[in-house]
Amino acid sequence: MNQQTLLTPVVRMEHISKHFPGVLANDQVSLELYPGQVLALLGENGAGKSTLMNMLVGLYRPDSGSIYIRGELADIQSPQDSMALGIGMIHQEFMLVGNMTVAENIILGLRDLPFVPKLDEIKTKITELSQRYNLQVDPDAVIHDLSVGEQQRVEILKLVYRGAEILILDEPTAVLTPGESRDLNKIIKKMLNEGKSAIFITHKMDEVIEFSHKVQVLRRGKTVNICDTKEVTPRDLANMMVGRDILFSLDRCPFNPGGVKLKVEHVTVNNPLGSRPFLDDVSLEIHQGEILGIAGVAGNGQSQLTEVITGLLPCSAGKIYIDNKEMSHATPLQIIRAGVSHIPSDRGAMGTVGDMSVGENLSMKKYRTKEISQGGIIKRSFMRAFADKLIKTFVIKTPDQNTCVKFLSGGNIQKTVLAREIDSCGGLLIAVYPSRGLDVGATEAVRQNLISQRDKGNAILLVSEELEELQMVADKIAVMFEGRIMGIKDVKETNTEELGLLMAGTTTVRRDA
Amino acid sequence: MRLAVVKRDTKSKSMAVLIPLISFIVSLILGAIVLLASKSSPLQAYSAMLKGAFGNARRFQYTIVEAIPLLMCGLGVGIAFRLKFWNIGAEGQYVWGAIGITWVMQFWKFLPTFMLLPIGLVVGMLLGAAWAGIPGFLKAQWSVDETLTTLMLNYVAIGFAEYLYINAWKAPYGNMGTPEFPEEAWLTQVWGKVHSGLFIALALVVILWFLLYKTRWGFELNMIGKNPRAARYQGVSIKTNIVLAMLISGAICGLAGSMNTAAIAHRLTKGVDSGYGFTGIIIAWMAGLHPFASILVAIVIAALKTGAESLQIAMKLPESMGEVLQGLVLLPLLAGTIFIEHRLKIIKQEAQ
Amino acid sequence: MKKLLVLLVLLLAITSLVFAQGVKEAAPKADEPFKVGIIYISSPGDMGYSYMHDQGTKAAEAYFGNKIEVIRMENVPENDSAARAMEQMVDAGCKIIFANSYNYQDYMLQVAKENPEVYFEHCSGYLDNPNMSNYFGRMYQMRYLSGMIAAKMSPTGKLGYIGAFNTPEVVRGLNGFALGARAVNPKATITVVWTNTWYDPSLERQGAVALLNQGIDVIAQHQDTTEPAKAAVERGKYAIGYNADFRDIIKDDHVLVSTMWNWGNYMIPSIESAMNGTWKSQSYWGGLEDDMIHLSPISPLVPKDFQAKVMAKQDEIAQGKWDVFWGELKDNTGVIRQKAGEKMADAKMLTMDWFVEGVIGTVK
Ligand SMILES: Nc1ncnc2c1ncn2[C@@H]1O[C@H](COP(=O)(O)OP(=O)(O)OP(=O)(O)O)[C@@H](O)[C@H]1O
Ligand SMILES: [Mg+2]
Secondary structure: HHHHOOOOOEEEEEEEEEEEEOEEEEEEEEEOOOOOOOOEEOOOOOOOOHHHHHOOOOOOOOOOOEEEOOOEEOOOOOOOHHHHHEEEEEOOOOOOOOOEHHHHHHHHHOOOOOOOOOOOHHHHHHHHHHHHHHOOOOOOEEHHHHHHHHHHHHHHHHHHHHHOEEEEEOOOOOOOOHHHHHHHHHHHHHHHHOOOEEEEOOOHHHHHHHHOEEEEEEEEOEEEEEEHHHHHHHHHHHEEEOOOOOOOOOOOOOOOOOOOOEEEEEEEEOOOOOOOOOEEEEEEEEOOOEEEEEEEOOOOOHHHHHHHHHHOOOEEEEEEEEEOOEEEOOHHHHHHHHOOEOOOOOOHHHOOOOOOOOHHHHOOOOOOOOEEEOOOOOOOHHHHHHHHHHHHOOOOOOOOOOOHHHHHHHHHHHHHHHHHHHHHHOOOOEEOOOOOOOOOHOOOOOOOHHHHHHHHOOOEEEEEEOOOHHHHHOEEEEEEEEEEEEEEEEHHHOOOHHHHHHHHHOOOOOOOO | OEEEEEEEOOOOOOHHHHHHHHHHHHHHHHHHHHHHHHHOHHHHHHHHHHHHHHHOHHHHHHHHHHHHHHHHHHHHHHHHHHHOOOOHHHHHHHHHHHHHHHHHHHHHOOHHHHHHHHHHHHHHHHHHHHHHHHHHHHHHOOOOOOHHHHHHHHHHHHHHHHHHHHHHHOOOOOOOOOOOOHHHOOOOOOOOOEEEEHHHHHHHHHHHHHHHHHOOOOOOOOHHHHHHHHHHHHOHHHHHHHHHHHHHHHHHHHHHHHHHHHHHHHHOOOOOOOOHHHHHHHHHHHOOOOHHHHHHHHHHHHHHHHHHHHHHHOOOHHHHHHHHHHHHHHHHHHHHHHHOOOOOEEEOOOOO | OHHHHHHHHHHOOOOOHHHHHHHHOOOOOOOOOOEEEEEEEOHHHHHHHHHHHHHHHHHHHHHHHHHHHEEOOOOOOOOOHHHHHHHHHHHHHOEEEEEEHHHHHHHHHHHHHHHHOOOEEOOOOOOEEOOOOEEEEHHHHHHHHHHHHHHHHHHOEEEEEOOOOOOOOHHHHHHHHHHHHHOOOOEEEEEEEOOOOOOHHHHHHHHHHHHHHOOOOOOEEOOOOOOOHHHHHHOOOOEEEEOHHHHHHOOOOOOOEEEEEEHHHHHHHHHHHHHHHHOOOOOOEEEEHHEEEEEEOOOOOHHHHHHHHHHHHHHHHHOEEEEEEEEEEEOOOEEEEEEOOOOOOOOHHHHOOOOOOEEEEEOO
16 A cells, blocks of 8 residues: 555645735645545644645645646646646535535536536436445535534535545544544545545544554644654654644642532423424533533534523523523523623634634623723723733734634634633633644643633533543533433543443433433 | 636735726726717716816815715615615615604794704604614514515605605695795705705714724624624624614614705705615715715715716716716726625636 | 725816816807706606707707707706706806706705896796796696597596696696586596606506596596507597697507697797896796697597687687686585686686596595
């Protein structure tokens, strides 16, 4: 399997530079990808990985440098150009059109499409391909109605439908559950066996080891290392990326819970469209100075649980208390006033306003307070000082605080949300997939941050799909399945197998009343 | 070979200046072609238009008078537009403003005369606000599409005004129109034709600028407009703000209507639906919803109108030519804004 | 924001250029033609009201030749634009300005007061000033004659009238038509529909269709389109034209007759008096005797002997022996509005807001 012996690389990028206002995103980066090879592209948040790949698919144009595809100089001006060269990319942020069907999304942007496309033929081809790669999706389903995992499958179908031979995968598993990631990885392996080549961006070290033949590490827009995967350990990789050792261990005070901060009592949230409710008689409690982890496969009611607590979703039955005050039907604003912070699962759609500046986004929770405004008037100088402070403490990589959030790298957008919510936490912090899209260093920092919030006496509800993370950070873990709590376990008294069983819903343990 | 419009990697500042300039030149050239085709000299025509708009103090005053209601309607719809609430009902709200002040002038006889004007303006504002509040409420409560409701409500308002000046409130003698307002209750003129409404309009610009760019409420509107889900998540009530923004939007358009009626026609009569509300949409759009920029855009659009009028006299061109030229200037300017964020690209045909 | 600044600078630059050019323009020469301004509510191409005015303007142009220069503005809305239009005409050197629509009058009065050296002529209103006259014609006289013809030709005696707006002018014309019809057929009824438009072809056609659906067989109208008449003729019913000769336009003898204006007969003497300085302010209301109005040739479908009867009535009016609103008048609620032997004063006619007996409909 050593393709390095083949002389012509399928992709060769030479001395590519790309400049954005205030940042040099890529600085003389060169890269080679050989047929049948998987290259893992690593680097901390904002290192320039996505930018480099976006130039390969024609979304951006390099300021200087050249790109050779199969040995020939290529002038890639648009995604259509790259498609014609057999290059396909799964982007870090979803690129599907929400209110169109799967089939429509797949053919969208195809250049040689007849004016009136023959949808039936297209659908048969989609069905054929989805069987071949084991990617079950209904071509007529509307994207809105699909889960994140299914949407990711559509993205892959898009690639194979278009006959991509060179795959670029920008953190494809970041939004997936461990199970979904495994499935996706199988599919990708199958495609590689057919002779396709791939560039793979990820922050998950085990994926790097499992998949790639070669690793290239970027730091601040420059290549800092290229090596064979066989020669490195996860620890080496982490070190190369952030330039220091990652400890993978966290400091914490002994568990010393205070009074009850949040109490959820028999809460049910009906699903107007589906047969079973989103949440079915859910009860839990979080004490001050405690981290309650919520485990479970995505789509089993976790996001509804956080939204009903934060007032974004109406509560059909049951009661919610914050500090012993009933808040079952409070508005989002009342919840915020009660000192609740919330890191939502989707940083782009809910967590930030892409067209507003980093400074404004950082102020969105506190603009009502004296820290930023006076008598209804926003003090720009206060806002500036406040935002600068957060940018520094949370190491958000941005040219300045006036840059629009949408121009930040994925991980830095996530950091913006984290900074705002963790900073404003006034007793209860609800964190949903907080480390999504973060590099190893930032992930470590966030986990440490959550623990120090706990040590300060805040209550934390942490939703995560990674058992490992929960076991590392949480004091107790509740497992959700089909809208119900299957059990709440003390971290020290449970193990991965037991939690795994609960997550699958096939429990021998009776559900708590 | 074919052309494609491609998004630029970054917003270019120099383009933001260059493109309107180029668009403007393009529109002048387009206009020149049309003028030449109808056998008139473009240079003469353009100079006639400029003279018509700014040629002497009187013409300049008229251009300002024309710009006042345009500016106010532009400001009004602009507030709703910030929320991506497509209020195309400014025309109807304007008409309600005119109805409101007429109602006060004609029937609130118990008021001392000097109170008629201020109270009339306020009532006009309130009626405009109420009229705009209807689609706002429908949208907030039941997500009824606002483009349709605001548009339809225009015709209801215009029809009702017609009923009033033709039937219910018609002056006892004479033809169409309600009785003239008492002269003491007219809006005073401050410089030739320019009436004191100018100060109200300019004050409004400053107030709105402050409201939108300096206050918490402005910040919230910005959030809602750019990402309503994020705004709701941050505790901003979208429903309340839609209704609130529409009330303010309608109040401003209503004030434009009552002010202009007290300044110019002095009665409710034909011509109350002069299209200021519709043109206000263009103003808000071209000004990028910025209050100060709206002043300049309103003057440019007013000048186009007053300028085009003089074509008939100076060049003996038909009235329709004036409208064609106005359109030709607007079109490239509006289209040009696309190219600030996009660029044209030539795609070579691949050999097949 | 910035782009607008640039725009403004550009505009200013061009303005200064234009001003520079403006300075070169010399003061008016002594032997320049006498300038006449004309403002139309619609385009003379409408074949209606403004068209007839333009016929008058053309008559004046033919009469004075190169002694006058006419500046026309068409489609001028009835708002501030009207004032601007008139002032531009003053600026362009017009010595007399005509405007042909009712709602121009406030604006004309305002401009007239500010420009005492210019004469103003307003058609169809009632305001005046030492330098502003108003003028109109007694169209109701023609409507009376057309009403006679309509009643004569209608098998059912059910006539229809498409009203524009409920202004005294329209009401008066309709009453004239009704009186003429009932003079021929005392049982005739005249059903009114209002369109609240002067010019809206499709709406006005709808009005006619609504009447025709009720079994009405002659359609008369006050608007500037031929659509109501066309709708009637298409169904084989009769129509009465207004402004232009509809029989010429539609090419169908079912158009029985059209009532028409001769605006030139007022405009020519007015311009002449302005040129030689004898112009005087007046409220002019000319009728048949002044040849302000006339009937088109009558359709051959109308019997010759009846045509003669109509002409005889026309002579009677022209000679001042009789007029339409003379004698006892009852309104359509049965109230006697004028006693036998009385002649209606102009002031009453100019504010008429009731319908005579036989009219089905209300003014409001
Ligand atoms: N369109 C843009 N305009 C301005 N700056 C941009 C734009 N796109 C990216 N950048 C900047 O370029 C730098 C590199 O961003 P990039 O998205 O490539 O990072 P990344 O390596 O993919 O990071 P992550 O792991 O967080 O996704 C960042 O500083 C980012 O702010
Ligand atoms: Mg990235």
